[in-house]
Amino acid sequence: MPKSLIFIGLRVKSQRNFLGISQEELAERTSLDRTYISLLERGKRNPSLLTLIKVAQGLETSVSTLTKDIEEIGFTSE
Structure with a gap:
């Protein structure tokens, strides 16, 4: 799995936990499937x-917040 996908997944999960919402709630907010949210959070x-x-809108944040500092981990495909 690319490090960047794991990084984004951790940011999504962290913000979701901060808001105190479940994967199901985030799925409803975004019109995405709960299993997709789970897979996204795991990179x-x-x-x-x-x-x-x-996803950013559902988490009441911005894409830039979810991807902040992602350049520091690199964009390798491994």
């Missing part, structure tokens, strides 16, 4: 920009 999905925007 097993590569969200499109439009999906990342939906």
Whole structure:
């Protein structure tokens, strides 16, 4: 799994936990499936920009907050 996907997944999970909402609640807010949210949080999905925007809105944050400092971990495909 690319480090960048794991990084984004951890940010999504962290913000969701901060808000005190479940994966189900986030799925409802974003019109995505709960299993997709789970896979995203584990770095097993590569969200499109439009999906990342939906997730950020559902988490009451911005895409830039979810991806902040991502350059520091690199963009390797491993």
